[in-house]
Amino acid sequence: MKLIKAIIKPFKLQEVRQALSSIGVEGMTVTEVKGFGRQKGHTEIYRGSEYTVDFLPKTMVEIAVAADRVGEVINTISKAASSGKIGDGKIFVLPLEHVVRIRTGEVGHEAL
Amino acid sequence: MKLIKAIIKPFKLQEVRQALSSIGVEGMTVTEVKGFGRQKGHTEIYRGSEYTVDFLPKTMVEIAVAADRVGEVINTISKAASSGKIGDGKIFVLPLEHVVRIRTGEVGHEAL
Amino acid sequence: MKLIKAIIKPFKLQEVRQALSSIGVEGMTVTEVKGFGRQKGHTEIYRGSEYTVDFLPKTMVEIAVAADRVGEVINTISKAASSGKIGDGKIFVLPLEHVVRIRTGEVGHEAL
Amino acid sequence: MTRSVAGSRWLLAFLPLLWPLTAQAQPAATATLNTGDTAWMITATVLVLFMTLPGLALFYGGLVRAQNVLSVLMHCFAVTCIASVLWVAGLYSLSFSEGNGWIGDLQHIGLRGIGVGELNGRTYPETVFVMFQMTFAIITPGLIIGALVERMKFTAMMLFTALWLIVVYAPVAHWVWGGGWMQKEGVLDLAGGIVVHTTAGVSALILAWFLGPRADFRARIHPPHSPGMVMIGASMLWVGWFGFNAGSQGGANAAAGMTMLVTHIAAAVASLTWTLIEWRKAGKPGLVGIVTGMVAGLATVTPASGNIGPMGAVILGVLAGIVCYFACGLIKQRLQIDDALDVFAVHGVGGMMGSILVGVLGTATFGGSGVTSAGAQLVTQIKAVGFTALWSAAGTVLIVLVIKATVGLRVGQEAEYTGLDQAEHGETAYHLD
Amino acid sequence: MTRSVAGSRWLLAFLPLLWPLTAQAQPAATATLNTGDTAWMITATVLVLFMTLPGLALFYGGLVRAQNVLSVLMHCFAVTCIASVLWVAGLYSLSFSEGNGWIGDLQHIGLRGIGVGELNGRTYPETVFVMFQMTFAIITPGLIIGALVERMKFTAMMLFTALWLIVVYAPVAHWVWGGGWMQKEGVLDLAGGIVVHTTAGVSALILAWFLGPRADFRARIHPPHSPGMVMIGASMLWVGWFGFNAGSQGGANAAAGMTMLVTHIAAAVASLTWTLIEWRKAGKPGLVGIVTGMVAGLATVTPASGNIGPMGAVILGVLAGIVCYFACGLIKQRLQIDDALDVFAVHGVGGMMGSILVGVLGTATFGGSGVTSAGAQLVTQIKAVGFTALWSAAGTVLIVLVIKATVGLRVGQEAEYTGLDQAEHGETAYHLD
Amino acid sequence: MTRSVAGSRWLLAFLPLLWPLTAQAQPAATATLNTGDTAWMITATVLVLFMTLPGLALFYGGLVRAQNVLSVLMHCFAVTCIASVLWVAGLYSLSFSEGNGWIGDLQHIGLRGIGVGELNGRTYPETVFVMFQMTFAIITPGLIIGALVERMKFTAMMLFTALWLIVVYAPVAHWVWGGGWMQKEGVLDLAGGIVVHTTAGVSALILAWFLGPRADFRARIHPPHSPGMVMIGASMLWVGWFGFNAGSQGGANAAAGMTMLVTHIAAAVASLTWTLIEWRKAGKPGLVGIVTGMVAGLATVTPASGNIGPMGAVILGVLAGIVCYFACGLIKQRLQIDDALDVFAVHGVGGMMGSILVGVLGTATFGGSGVTSAGAQLVTQIKAVGFTALWSAAGTVLIVLVIKATVGLRVGQEAEYTGLDQAEHGETAYHLD
């Protein structure tokens, strides 16, 4: 099993969710994060002084999936999250050793 | 060492913390997240129109532990976080290669 | 490749970012988290009653890097984040199997 | 004057008389300044300004998404400023100087001729009257903001406001309150069911239709980002509304007292009515619901509050709660018009309803006063409401066309997604960490 | 009249005289309307309503957890509406029409007989008096909300409010202000130390006891979710309180000026006193602390503000700061009663203290006026406070039993954990992203 | 009296006459109480208090970081309390009793001799005058808070306020409004361009310089944590300012009406002017900008609002928008003085500008009144502004030295990083989860 962490632009969350849902992936956990990268933050100007907001609001989507679905999920996310502009984000894949569903005690693929 | 990520219902956080504390696990990092899964969000109704809040507030607890304590920790969390209802959440276990305690420079198990 | 997760004191974020930037690491994702550990929370007193705030605000910095840069990055973070006081935080290193840059489709080191 | 005759005369009427041929002296005013009336009118003016800043701004600001709240506050604030300047520049004169039945003249342009001691037949200074009426000219376009939030360009909104005040507000204010034809026909509208709520409500609906719905209006609308902010704003509207209605009696007199009382009763009854319906229909009584009911009650009682008694207030309150509740669903769900914050359904429908029903509830039968023949008064009221609605609609269409041809109505798609706060104003509402 | 005699007579007193046998004409009122008094009384009414909406609502709303803030705002708003309607329906008549020493009659039911021009012996319209007193009947049950937050059912709260206004508020208002027995005995209570703060404080304590503590009251209580909101609300209470106290002088007169002054002094002194104690005891001077001190000072000075001078105000301010501070700890820590927002300790204790001490501080020795014999006045005051406290307690017990037997007092455990905003009202306070 | 003479006399002047040798009877006042004037003055007092609590507190609180917002609210609240107590204790007497040209005497210490019925030659009670002027003594040190936020110790701030009121405020108030030398020279300052804005603005700048900049002032300043809160506060300032300016006319009269009108015009024009400049310079019109423009406009018109007409108000509005906008950049960017919330640039510069320009705009040429010779009046005004600025600067330096030698000015570095809310007050502003 793998844990996929995708950092995307916040306004793409809906599209990504729908796309994942259409390939049968319904479970995910979403965190609001701040991104630093090539895409730069912005300045806000108050009373003639510049104030730097150097991070960008981003959304992190974490999805645990069976190893054999990783490619499909990556592609789906990539397509849905892409705007073609800088700052579209990244997808990270981490090994996932074990999963438990708290309610039932199911483990492994059952628990996804 | 392993990194345990548990997604639980927010109001269970206190119980989970106390349970972990009682088995000697004091360190953890907690993030507020939004969950999507089988448990569905809710609608809020304003002036006769339905507004969908499709995520559920969840709490993610991350705990780095020695490999030999993983089973115990999972059981403890499972018990404390369970309400028996849908949406109780999941526990993910990831391999953890290295840990450093910033203050002292200790590494590995020492640093947990 | 590795995913480095550093839990630091929020007011050290600027320094950590600048230090990382000076060794050429510009990309990172930052999350506000609540920490529990040896450093204890505080009490707020209202109208003579004590209210416990048992977590501490912490900042989690996640950085994906090539395996050969891990040591350098850890050292840089350690130095910049250290105040020598309890609660300075921890650095966790996790294996990272795959990275994709959504905009270009680049993968692996290219995508970092 | 029938509507067809009116229609044929108005173009003529507007032009030649704008500048008074002879600066007529005001009829010798025998009134002297009364400090109690003056104290109350200054206070009432403050209260009505408070309704817009920050009352209405918060009421509206809490209803939108967090990424657009500042743009709403900005709109309300900027509208206040632009309306104030235009009022002083010429709109007060157009609205309240003599002119003809359709529009005032320009004798008071730039407040010419309004000296410190001028009473103009009132018991309080004309400067205070100018200010009091200015706060109405501020809040009326302010109400329209509710229809255009989360997608209209700031420049377009400003241009709209300026033109709308000239084309719609000033004439209607003149007709009803400034000595114009409706006033001469005996229309009853103490504090603006016609001048304020009908004009703003109808124009809001038309504007919303031209703007088109917000990006995700059909798929999913977002809940109010801060119901608490909505409630704070609504509370300020409630307390300020006493300035609005009781202030419209022009003094600290017995009529102001009764107006205050019936205004309050209608608000309380409408709140409870709305809440009960919502409780039944949606399963739970909500905060946004109860305060919306209150606003509906106040909008509805406004035109009638000078003529009804407590019984009339209860009736209007109940009707406001019921009719405005269902009007919201009708516009948004059935007609699928994204009048985002329900300006037409709450203010427009309420204001029109109250403006018409005062014809009945102002009779002694219902504990009212000032209406002797319900039938005749109803005709007068309906004609006035109908004509004002048409005028507002036509004026709005005209202005929208001008804006479309010049600065454009709507922000780009990306700006809408990012939120207007960043895109239009370069600011972020909540930096909480 | 001794308490035992009172006890035996009241049941009789309440019943037969409710409906006036002959609709007595009011004694010929020679007063004429004074516009200055009217201007001030309308303004004072607006200020007192502003105290509840949004003042008190924010003061209380900021003190609870984020998941319950909307329910607090909702409670305050709904109480305003229900109290308004009941006041108009019959409570005004029960409180302020003639009746007997225990309760008014029903001659003004539905505001019957209160015409536009009616002065009823005052210098401002009776409609304004109805409104002014209504705002007191709103805020008094509003205060009780502080005791029941985060766990009481909305239906139960509404039912409680309605019954409590009938059983507790209207009679006590009649005794002290409506010509009832306390007034005849010469009780001093300008603006409601007895009628407002004793009744609300005692009832809050009893209700909190019956409700039981919030889920985690013993293990860990949660800090105020928004001290800033608390401060905003408190500030509005401060400015509004001038309407409350100075408005209770019934006109824009010299007495109102002095009342304003002593009210302000007590508030400022109590704030600083509280803060100094907190600074010493808790190590830091906090915002919630200083504003709580202010509210304590205002509650304490309220009954006395018509009779004391600046020196008396300083004394009451110091006492309010000290006594109310320690009362908070006493109730919550010692007695372990979860009067969540300290209604009894702050309002009840303060109000009772001020109501008693006016008997001393109103003497010329302390720069006061209106009290010639401190001893006799003290007896009168203590008797009135004591009897009112007992009546309030008994009334509350009765009502609680009714509610327990019908709709039930408390929400379920899950609702309490989730928060009342979602569970009871289906809303979320902060959608900030 | 030339400045050099003034300089040589003041030390002498202050000492011997503090305690009146003979408690002189006030000149027989023939005025009687006017209820309308009284109603308005009570209301105006409430409005000015509302400007500080919560108006100014929110205006400032929204501009700082989330970790310091409570400390700002706390400062405003505590300043209100301490100023109130000192005012009653002795400052009112020093400011407004007879004394000499430099300072009043102590005949009204502890409000001695101010009875309920005292009018002291006015048409409203002296108690109300005491209260009205107290609200000015509250907001003036309140303004200074904007310079010291995010780094000054709470104790230091409190000590500063107390000393500053004695050393700077009370004398200047006496000079200009209390019968002192400036008043005798015919200085015009209706509502405090000199007494309020010049003193506060200059002192703020000096204090900011001594405090030094916030930790990351050069590297990166943080945007306002809540522009919405800023706007709410600004709106309250706007509505409250009518109490400030029109209230300074001392009654509900024709002059109050004109003052209200020109005050409003200047605010609206300054808001738009500022916004247009910002739009051009920074690319976008922002909410914080437009409301800052408004405050600049109000500060600027304040001293002139008793003497100018609408034309003068427009001119002052335009100038306020332009000059204050660029003053902000000048102080922060050029001079690198961290007057954090631009107290000098907005209030100080605006107030001084208005105080001087009234000498011209108060002439009939500009539709004003009360100035016959612009040249002579300008000299009087400039002298008064200049001398007050110097006095304020000197007083502030003195006080800062005292504080440095005692409690210390600034919190430690860690407290500054953590935020003053936690470090100084033990509280957290937003517990939203």
Ligand SMILES: Nc1ncnc2c1ncn2[C@@H]1O[C@H](COP(=O)(O)OP(=O)(O)O)[C@@H](O)[C@H]1O
């Ligand atoms: N090395 C990295 N480690 C962790 N997160 C990263 C890294 N590089 C980029 N990110 C995240 O991805 C987001 C987008 O990256 P950015 O370089 O701005 O543009 P792009 O996605 O087009 O390459 C960043 O805002 C940050 O949240």
Ligand SMILES: Nc1ncnc2c1ncn2[C@@H]1O[C@H](COP(=O)(O)OP(=O)(O)O)[C@@H](O)[C@H]1O
């Ligand atoms: N595949 C997944 N990857 C990541 N998080 C998941 C996944 N499935 C579920 N979750 C998280 O677990 C929470 C609970 O899951 P849900 O399916 O609602 O109920 P249950 O825990 O009873 O299976 C979700 O809200 C989400 O945060």
Ligand SMILES: Nc1ncnc2c1ncn2[C@@H]1O[C@H](COP(=O)(O)OP(=O)(O)O)[C@@H](O)[C@H]1O
């Ligand atoms: N075992 C752990 N798993 C995950 N996070 C931890 C763990 N231990 C500590 N942390 C995180 O590191 C932070 C600092 O740890 P703490 O024990 O307080 O001090 P120190 O860093 O000096 O050891 C905690 O607040 C928590 O966020």
